[in-house]
Amino acid sequence: MERFLFVFFAALAACNANAISARQGSFNTYHLYTSQNIRIPTAIPPTEAAIRVSDINPNLKTVIVVHGHGGSMGTSLNPLVKDALLTREDVNVIVVDWSVFASQSYSNAVTAVPSVGTFLAGFISQAVIAEKVSLATLHLVGFDLGAHVVGFAGRVLNGNVARITGLNPSDSQWGSNSQRLSISDARYVEVIHTDSGLMFSNGIHDAIGHVDFYVNGGNNQPGCFYNNGCSHNRSWEVFAASLTHDHLIGNLCGTWLQISLNTCRSFTLPMGTNDLEKIGSGMYRVNTGRTYPY
Numbered sequence: 001m002e003r004f005l006f007v008f009f010a011a012l013a014a015c016n017a018n019a020i021s022a023r024q025g026s027f028n029t030y031h032l033y034t035s036q037n038i039r040i041p042t043a044i045p046p047t048e049a050a051i052r053v054s055d056i057n058p059n060l061k062t063v064i065v066v067h068g069h070g071g072s073m074g075t076s077l078n079p080l081v082k083d084a085l086l087t088r089e090d091v092n093v094i095v096v097d098w099s100v101f102a103s104q105s106y107s108n109a110v111t112a113v114p115s116v117g118t119f120l121a122g123f124i125s126q127a128v129i130a131e132k133v134s135l136a137t138l139h140l141v142g143f144d145l146g147a148h149v150v151g152f153a154g155r156v157l158n159g160n161v162a163r164i165t166g167l168n169p170s171d172s173q174w175g176s177n178s179q180r181l182s183i184s185d186a187r188y189v190e191v192i193h194t195d196s197g198l199m200f201s202n203g204i205h206d207a208i209g210h211v212d213f214y215v216n217g218g219n220n221q222p223g224c225f226y227n228n229g230c231s232h233n234r235s236w237e238v239f240a241a242s243l244t245h246d247h248l249i250g251n252l253c254g255t256w257l258q259i260s261l262n263t264c265r266s267f268t269l270p271m272g273t274n275d276l277e278k279i280g281s282g283m284y285r286v287n288t289g290r291t292y293p294y
């Protein structure tokens with residue numbers, strides 16, 4: 001059987017380059033952190049058998065974190081968000097590493113996104129079959145291209161994941177891409193915009209979730225002095241701060257003008273957190289300081 005599969009894939013690869021690219025997600029690796037295992041993660045192979053004997057605690061919520069272009073499991077996003085999650089509650093945190101493709105050119109990384117997301121959905125399906133994870137208590141968090149990765153994963157799982165949080169989802173090649181992260185990818189989709197709407201912004205400016213938070217108007221974060229990378233990173237920094245402090249409260253806005261003029265005065269909603277029963281819709285502005293916890 002294995003030999004047959006090998007010949008089969010080799011034949012596919014030979015006649016169709018897309019057959020290779022569709023396998024990009026097979027290079028994903030999955031790393032589990034728990035309150036018993038905060039520093040050194042355990043790698044979990046994406047098979048039902050391996051997941052079944054893993055230390056994932058099925059009685060806890062699970063949060064899966066996906067890095068973006070140029071990232072890896074070691075990128076600061078992961079330790080910061082993982083530590084913030086585990087200080088506040090007992091959860092399973094699974095960090096996905098897709099650095100084999102994320103470390104390539106931006107357009108190669110973009111090409112890998114559908115496959116990386118589809119394989120992530122495969123991992124999650126195996127975890128559900130192994131009765132270690134339930135979609136009702138699952139939160140997918142993705143930064144930059146990782147936001148679209150979790151969008152794909154959510155779509156493959158029929159939008160039944162409890163929550164997706166998109167941290168400044170990448171804009172380039174996604175601005176008008178119908179496969180970008182969208183409202184139907186999970187029961188609740190929250191997007192945190194920190195570097196969007198300006199000429200060199202990394203992130204999508206459109207409101208694409210159930211709730212979209214525009215942090216300090218959605219660009220040029222305090223202390224970043226028009227450094228786009230700094231404002232882009234602020235999306236995971238404020239998300240981590242929301243996990244430890246739950247203090248960043250947005251106000252519902254009616255118009256883009258209100259967002260940019262900071263005149264949103266309507267309903268309030270806490271930004272971020274690991275709340276899986278959040279309800280809300282619309283665009284919110286949240287104002288923050290310049291240093292952690294913002």
Ligand SMILES: *[C@@H]1O[C@H](CO)[C@@H](O)[C@H](O)[C@H]1NC(C)=O
Pocket residue numbers: 075076077227228229230233
């Ligand atoms: C953003 O975060 C990454 C990963 O931690 C880091 O390498 C990079 O220098 C940061 N960019 C800026 C502009 O701070």
